[in-house]
């Protein structure tokens with residue numbers, strides 16, 4: 001692809017420029033209209049292997065133009081300043097390096113929440129909302145102690161707490177840096193008064209019968225498959241959040257073995273799974289003496305959640 005003024009913008013953001021005069025950036029910027037910038041950026045994103053380059057160019061522009069929208073700025077070019085062009089160039093440069101859009105923008109919508117995302121956490125996926133829905137449809141509304149093992153950004157924990165004002169939640173993660181993001185998200189969502197966080201290995205630091213409801217989206221990708229993933233995932237998301245070991249089931253073995261101890265009698269569990277793991281994870285749950293085991297599919301029809309209970313209780 002021929003180099004044009006937009007490349008000069010991106011190069012200026014990449015290599016820095018003399019803050020005293022901003023000359024290269026200003027010259028490149030003055031040679032472009034907003035419509036040119038939009039189509040040029042879309043083309044460049046697509047050429048970098050990002051299929052949704054058109055949509056992403058719009059997201060990036062809306063992000064730097066806020067509170068004005070892209071549509072408003074196209075109608076009134078005065079709404080787009082060269083400082084915004086500089087910011088756009090810096091963000092575009094990162095995205096062209098295949099840094100995930102959520103990390104470039106710094107946040108990602110999940111459920112009804114807008115969560116901060118950094119390179120220390122898995123970007124919350126729309127598929128994971130299947131787990132949130134499954135728990136809400138199985139659990140009552142009474143006061144409950146919710147535990148989320150491998151909480152990452154806090155996505156599942158916070159989505160559930162946002163729907164159930166009577167619940168209190170504990171998010172556990174091995175990663176200290178993920179827990180900083182999760183507790184920031186609890187503040188950001190106004191849920192910090194009902195969310196606690198604990199560093200540790202799955203449920204090892206938790207007392208017997210400490211969960212009425214236990215959820216987890218553990219790492220479940222087969223180790224050999226990791227190298228073939230998209231660069232956004234392979235190079236920019238934490239391996240600790242992805243690598244499920246030789247058969248993808250390492251974390252499930254550890255978590256499920258401990259579920260009868262962690263749950264109260266009759267307590268509910270829900271685990272996110274890979275599309276082909278329903279039978280294997282259900283068998284692990286059965287072998288651990290758990291009951292009422294069912295597999296739920298996501299909107300695409302793929303198996304996505306294994307749900308069940310500890311026996312006993314009156315539920």
Ligand SMILES: C[S@@+](CC[C@H](N)C(=O)[O-])C[C@H]1O[C@@H](n2cnc3c(N)ncnc32)[C@H](O)[C@@H]1O
Pocket residue numbers: 121122123124125128149150151152153154155156172173174175178200201202216217218219220240241242
């Ligand atoms: C697939 S991510 C899920 C993140 C978040 N719950 C979500 O659904 O978006 C798995 C999480 O488990 C954490 N993790 C990995 N191994 C762990 C372990 N042994 N004990 C606790 N957490 C662990 C990772 O740091 C990561 O945050």
